[in-house]
Amino acid sequence: MEDLSLRRDARRPAGGARKMAIVGVVASGNLEVLAERVLPDHDCLVEIRTTATGFGDVWNAVVTDFVERYSPGGLRFSINDGGARPDTVSLRLAQAVRLMEGAQ
Amino acid sequence: MSATMQTAAAPGTATSWYEASARARVRLLLDPDSFVEFIGPEKREVSPHLKLFDLPEQFDDGIVVGQGRLGGSGVLIAAQEGRFMGGAFGEVHGAKLAGLLRAARDIGPIPVLILFDTGGVRLQEANAGELAIAEIMRALIEARSAGAKVIGLIGGRAGCYGGGGLIAGCCSALVVSEQGRIAVSGPEVIETNRGVEEFDSRDRALVWRTMGGKHRRLLGAAEAFVDDSVQAFREAALALLGEVGGFGLDTLRKEQARLQARLRDFGGCADAVDIWTAQGVTDAAAVPALPADQFIDLANQIRQVSHDAR
Numbered sequence: 001m002e003d004l005s006l007r008r009d010a011r012r013p014a015g016g017a018r019k020m021a022i023v024g025v026v027a028s029g030n031l032e033v034l035a036e037r038v039l040p041d042h043d044c045l046v047e048i049r050t051t052a053t054g055f056g057d058v059w060n061a062v063v064t065d066f067v068e069r070y071s072p073g074g075l076r077f078s079i080n081d082g083g084a085r086p087d088t089v090s091l092r093l094a095q096a097v098r099l100m101e102g103a104q
Numbered sequence: 105m106s107a108t109m110q111t112a113a114a115p116g117t118a119t120s121w122y123e124a125s126a127r128a129r130v131r132l133l134l135d136p137d138s139f140v141e142f143i144g145p146e147k148r149e150v151s152p153h154l155k156l157f158d159l160p161e162q163f164d165d166g167i168v169v170g171q172g173r174l175g176g177s178g179v180l181i182a183a184q185e186g187r188f189m190g191g192a193f194g195e196v197h198g199a200k201l202a203g204l205l206r207a208a209r210d211i212g213p214i215p216v217l218i219l220f221d222t223g224g225v226r227l228q229e230a231n232a233g234e235l236a237i238a239e240i241m242r243a244l245i246e247a248r249s250a251g252a253k254v255i256g257l258i259g260g261r262a263g264c265y266g267g268g269g270l271i272a273g274c275c276s277a278l279v280v281s282e283q284g285r286i287a288v289s290g291p292e293v294i295e296t297n298r299g300v301e302e303f304d305s306r307d308r309a310l311v312w313r314t315m316g317g318k319h320r321r322l323l324g325a326a327e328a329f330v331d332d333s334v335q336a337f338r339e340a341a342l343a344l345l346g347e348v349g350g351f352g353l354d355t356l357r358k359e360q361a362r363l364q365a366r367l368r369d370f371g372g373c374a375d376a377v378d379i380w381t382a383q384g385v386t387d388a389a390a391v392p393a394l395p396a397d398q399f400i401d402l403a404n405q406i407r408q409v410s411h412d413a414r
Contacts, residue, residue: 001158022145025125026162027187034145034163051160078148080160 002053006046006063010073013041014100021099024092031081031089035072035096042073046093050081062086066093075100119334121259122283126168126183129219132334133257133341134172134181141170143200151194153229162188165196169204175342179215180204186221186262193267194226198236205243205254213251215345218275220258223290224266237267244274248351253277255344257337258284258326263315265290273325276348276414279340280317280326282396287315313376313392318399322380322391323370324362327409331396349411358413383407 014037024032039045046063066072070093077096084092119132130139143149145163154161166188171180182201184191193201201218208216225233244254256275258264263285264272272278272286280286289297291305304310313319321329327344330336349355370379380388383406394402 001155001160020144020146022127022163025185025187026160030187032145032162036146049160051158078163080162082160 002048002050002056004046004048004050004056004059006048006060008044008046008063008067010042010044010067011071013073014071014075014097016101016103018100018102021096023095023099026080026082028082029084029088031079031084031092033092033096034078035100036076036078037074037100038076039074044072044075044077046077046079048079048081050079050083052081052083058086059089062089062093066090070094070097072097072100120332121257121281121334121337122261122332124334125187126166126185126219126221129334129337130168130170130172130181130183133217133219133338134174134179135176138173139170139181140172141168142204143169149196149200151196151226151229153194153232157228159228165194165200166191167197167200169200174215174217174338174345177215177345179217180208181217181219183219184221184260184262184268186260189226190223191221191260191262191268192223192226193233193236193240194229195232195236197226198233198240202236202239202243205240205247205252208247208252208254209243209250213253216247216252216254217341218254218256218271219260220256220264220268220272221260221262222264222266222268223262224268224288234267237270240267240271241274244271248274248276251350253345253348255279255341255348257341258286259317259330259332259337260284263287263290276351277328277344277411278320278326279328279330279337279344280320281330281332281337282312282317282399283332284317284320284326285312285315286317286320286325291315309392316392318391318394318403319376319379321399321403322383322385322407323366324407324410327411329396329400329403347409347411348414351414355412355414362410362413380406 150161259281294303320326328340
C-alpha cells in the first residue's frame, strides 16, 4: 500500500451545498472517493491509499487535471484505490464533485 | 395491499438488482429520500485487520446500515456491497449488522431488511468474522422474539454463502431472484473438500439449479421469487411484511417439522431436477430456462407459501 497526499489551489469554491458524498467501491480496478466540504474555499486536498505503489507521478497528473477542470475548492477527497486506471480515477472524481454540486 | 399500490414508486424502478451497488439498492428500494445512514463512510470505521495484510480498506467496511421508510412505515436496513471483498463479514462489517438487529430488539417491533450479498466470513479476519456471525444470529433471533420481522433480500453477484447463508436461515422470510444463490459451502469449497465427482464447480448449470433462486423457492427456503429488478424486490418485501406471522417456540417446532418432511421426501434425490419431478413439475428439466413470470406461476402451483414455519 502507498499513501499519497496531494494539495492544490482551486480557482473558485465548488458549487452546491452538500457536505459529503461517496462514489465507487474498492475492488480490483476500481476505487471509492469520499468527498467532504471541510476546507477553506480555495483549497483542495486529495488523500490516496492505493494498492499500486510507484504511480505518484500519474496520480499527480490526474489530480492536477481534475482540479483544473472542475475547480473543487473547499473539498477534501479521500480515496481508497484498488488499482484503478487513470481514466477510472478521473471519472470517479468527476462523479464525486457532481454529487457535491447537488442539493443538500 | 392497496396501501402498497398507492405508495409512490421509487425512481429507477427498472434498475437491475444484480447490477446495482449496495447504496443504489438501498436508495431505490426505500421510499424516496427517506434513508438515513448510521456510521456512514465519513466516520471512517474501517477494518482494523486489513492493513496488517497490506490490503485496501473501504470507509463503510462493505456494509451500509441505517433507517428509512418502506411504503410509509419505518424500517431498519442493512445492505452488503458484494464487490468489496466479496461482501464478506469482517469485524466492523459484522458489528454494524449485529448493532442494527440489537436496535430492532430494543426500540420495539420495527421491521429489518437485510440485503445480503456475501461469500461469508472474510478470511483475513476469520475469528472476528465467525464471532460476528454468531452474534448476528443471536441478535436476529432476539429481535424476532421481541416482535421484529426480519426479511432477507438476495439477488447480488456474491450470492449468500457461508455465515450469510446461516443468517438468512434465521430470517422471518426471504426474497430471492434467479441470480441469488443461497447456500453455506460454496461450489469451489465443496469441490475442494469432496472432489469434482461430488460437485463440479465449473458446471454453472449445476451450481444454479442446486443453489440458485428457483430451487430455493421450490424447496421452500425462500418465500418469494422475483424478477431481477429493484421494484420487484420492493413489492415482494412490502407484501411479506404484511404476511409473515409472529415468532415463538411453536414456529420453531413447525420449522423443524418442515425440514424433517423435506429430508424425508427428497433426501434420496441426487439432483434438483429429481426433486422438482417428485414435487409434481411435469417438465422439470425446463425449469432453469423458464422466464421469471412463468416460473412464479409454476412455483405458486407447486408450492404454496406457508408462513407458520421459519
